[in-house]
Amino acid sequence: MEKLESYFKQLVEHKEPANLYNPIYYTLSQGGKRIRPRLVFLSTELFGGDIEKAVYPAAAFEMLHNFTLIHDDIMDRAPLRRGRPTVYKEWNTSTAILAGDALATMAIKEILETPADSRTVIELSRLLAETSVEICEGQQKDLDFETADSVTIEDFLKMIRYKTAVMLAGCLKAGAILSHTSETNQLAVYNYGIHIGLAFQLKDDLLDVYADHAEFGKAIGGDIQDNKKTYLFLRALQDGTPEQQKELLYYFSGESFDAQKKFNAVTAIYEQLQIKSKTELLIEEYVQKSLSELDKITIDDSQKKEIFKQLAIELSSRKK
Amino acid sequence: MEKLESYFKQLVEHKEPANLYNPIYYTLSQGGKRIRPRLVFLSTELFGGDIEKAVYPAAAFEMLHNFTLIHDDIMDRAPLRRGRPTVYKEWNTSTAILAGDALATMAIKEILETPADSRTVIELSRLLAETSVEICEGQQKDLDFETADSVTIEDFLKMIRYKTAVMLAGCLKAGAILSHTSETNQLAVYNYGIHIGLAFQLKDDLLDVYADHAEFGKAIGGDIQDNKKTYLFLRALQDGTPEQQKELLYYFSGESFDAQKKFNAVTAIYEQLQIKSKTELLIEEYVQKSLSELDKITIDDSQKKEIFKQLAIELSSRKK
Numbered sequence: 001m002e003k004l005e006s007y008f009k010q011l012v013e014h015k016e017p018a019n020l021y022n023p024i025y026y027t028l029s030q031g032g033k034r035i036r037p038r039l040v041f042l043s044t045e046l047f048g049g050d051i052e053k054a055v056y057p058a059a060a061f062e063m064l065h066n067f068t069l070i071h072d073d074i075m076d077r078a079p080l081r082r083g084r085p086t087v088y089k090e091w092n093t094s095t096a097i098l099a100g101d102a103l104a105t106m107a108i109k110e111i112l113e114t115p116a117d118s119r120t121v122i123e124l125s126r127l128l129a130e131t132s133v134e135i136c137e138g139q140q141k142d143l144d145f146e147t148a149d150s151v152t153i154e155d156f157l158k159m160i161r162y163k164t165a166v167m168l169a170g171c172l173k174a175g176a177i178l179s180h181t182s183e184t185n186q187l188a189v190y191n192y193g194i195h196i197g198l199a200f201q202l203k204d205d206l207l208d209v210y211a212d213h214a215e216f217g218k219a220i221g222g223d224i225q226d227n228k229k230t231y232l233f234l235r236a237l238q239d240g241t242p243e244q245q246k247e248l249l250y251y252f253s254g255e256s257f258d259a260q261k262k263f264n265a266v267t268a269i270y271e272q273l274q275i276k277s278k279t280e281l282l283i284e285e286y287v288q289k290s291l292s293e294l295d296k297i298t299i300d301d302s303q304k305k306e307i308f309k310q311l312a313i314e315l316s317s318r319k320k
Numbered sequence: 321m322e323k324l325e326s327y328f329k330q331l332v333e334h335k336e337p338a339n340l341y342n343p344i345y346y347t348l349s350q351g352g353k354r355i356r357p358r359l360v361f362l363s364t365e366l367f368g369g370d371i372e373k374a375v376y377p378a379a380a381f382e383m384l385h386n387f388t389l390i391h392d393d394i395m396d397r398a399p400l401r402r403g404r405p406t407v408y409k410e411w412n413t414s415t416a417i418l419a420g421d422a423l424a425t426m427a428i429k430e431i432l433e434t435p436a437d438s439r440t441v442i443e444l445s446r447l448l449a450e451t452s453v454e455i456c457e458g459q460q461k462d463l464d465f466e467t468a469d470s471v472t473i474e475d476f477l478k479m480i481r482y483k484t485a486v487m488l489a490g491c492l493k494a495g496a497i498l499s500h501t502s503e504t505n506q507l508a509v510y511n512y513g514i515h516i517g518l519a520f521q522l523k524d525d526l527l528d529v530y531a532d533h534a535e536f537g538k539a540i541g542g543d544i545q546d547n548k549k550t551y552l553f554l555r556a557l558q559d560g561t562p563e564q565q566k567e568l569l570y571y572f573s574g575e576s577f578d579a580q581k582k583f584n585a586v587t588a589i590y591e592q593l594q595i596k597s598k599t600e601l602l603i604e605e606y607v608q609k610s611l612s613e614l615d616k617i618t619i620d621d622s623q624k625k626e627i628f629k630q631l632a633i634e635l636s637s638r639k640k
Contacts, residue, residue: 020456134422
């Protein structure tokens with residue numbers, strides 16, 4: 001992982017124009033959890049591939065991720081990211097658009113440099129490009145939901161699949177491709193990633209309402225405040241009585257309310273409809289599905305799968 | 321070329337979400353001169369490559385070009401393109417950002433599908449990605465110029481090289497790579513492209529001031545009106561007396577002026593300094609350089625170079 005950090009540094013050092021490469025480095029150097037490169041490395045280890053070579057797809061997927069953050073922050077008008085001003089706030093919208101554009105293409109350049117045979121390089125590059133298009137599709141769906149009259153739970157799950165899960169799955173598949181494992185294994189680890197991705201996003205939405213404030217470290221109830229159509233909201237809307245539906249739609253209508261009053265009213269309906277446990281149940285379902293995908297993977301030392309089991313369980317039981 | 325049109329259609333047909341793929345098709349189907357795919361085809365013919373295969377890089381470069389148009393129009397706040405509302409005007413900024421993002425990646429996906437050996441596919445993909453990063457660099461430089469106190473002619477020529485010329489050169493090189501011609505030929509046709517690209521852009525700036533209105537088909541003097549730092553302006557600033565410099569800077573200061581009065585005053589200085597003929601001379605220099613690059617190309621039937629000579633001469637003598 002340290003290799004990755006120095007990697008990002010040399011990628012932009014002394015590059016011109018500064019107004020393009022400074023925001024790129026600003027974003028890449030903020031770190032975050034580096035979940036995506038970790039998944040590339042974990043998967044490469046699982047299938048016995050070469051970790052040195054994995055630095056290229058690992059860097060590429062992290063760059064792709066950061067490109068989506070820069071552009072999403074423009075669309076969401078988000079002022080802060082990881083405690084610092086977002087790129088479009090620190091610079092301006094044009095620079096943020098361009099920095100994202102350059103970063104997306106630099107990710108492709110990066111993966112094309114993977115020191116592997118040509119067929120593998122092409123497969124990895126296709127995976128990255130495919131993933132990138134799907135993420136754009138997911139983000140557009142998400143934007144569509146903001147103004148849509150009604151969103152089905154099926155639509156919602158498809159949206160988070162594209163917006164969040166395909167990237168995690170793609171990282172895992174990249175490690176599998178690099179390690180020349182079987183197509184069955186590639187598919188299984190990809191599907192494992194899809195399911196932990198879905199569980200991860202649902203857990204995020206759950207914590208936004210039900211986290212312990214002290215442990216969570218950020219404000220509770222932001223999604224309710226912003227009228228975000230999360231699984232919790234859509235499930236309540238689906239399961240609610242006509243009165244409950246009406247009340248929910250009233251609070252999510254865009255009118256202004258006292259934040260605490262709105263939070264209390266919405267969570268009261270959630271409580272009546274047992275939305276918390278219903279969401280936990282769905283998360284558990286996805287975790288189980290991810291574990292059964294793990295079972296399909298054939299490797300010599302099946303002990304190596306343990307860390308992936310742990311990961312699935314941790315994601316679903318985390319408190320922040 | 322017709323193949324290309326049906327190609328773009330099937331690329332987006334029945335794809336979801338519509339709010340992502342409609343703006344993409346809206347842009348791709350507007351046509352324009354299709355200069356970039358034409359250059360890929362011309363170069364492939366020059367070096368005896370397979371035209372059928374060239375459809376892939378041709379489509380990819382046209383998609384890359386259209387991605388840059390969609391994003392540039394946001395940055396330039398341009399309301400119209402090819403006589404129709406720009407994507408961010410017809411939809412909104414978020415959709416325009418995403419449509420551009422998706423199109424850029426679809427271009428990479430496209431070129432990765434070129435039916436050629438793996439090494440060629442990788443080389444083509446690297447070329448496309450490299451070109452895309454350079455175009456971002458050029459666009460950022462252009463944005464930097466808007467607020468820069470002083471811009472040297474050297475900076476300006478570097479900017480248009482990246483913003484405009486590398487794409488044309490890249491198209492020509494793509495045909496050369498696909499045809500497996502020598503590296504010397506690849507480099508020569510690339511450099512030919514750089515020089516005609518520079519000539520093309522300078523001619524554009526010249527026509528914006530000196531075109532015959534009836535033939536040109538659009539308003540004259542837009543660059544002067546918008547205080548654009550073109551070659552004409554920068555050269556006048558370089559060659560002018562302190563008084564002329566002061567007057568130019570006064571008219572380009574961002575204050576509002578009567579458009580006709582401003583145009584007359586600025587072009588009067590251009591006339592005193594012979595800016596028109598100085599610009600024509602530089603264009604002619606680039607045309608000559610492009611022709612001498614052509615001389616470096618070794619092919620069996622050197623008659624095939626004729627069309628490239630014609631092209632260089634036409635670009636510099638065009639009236640619109």
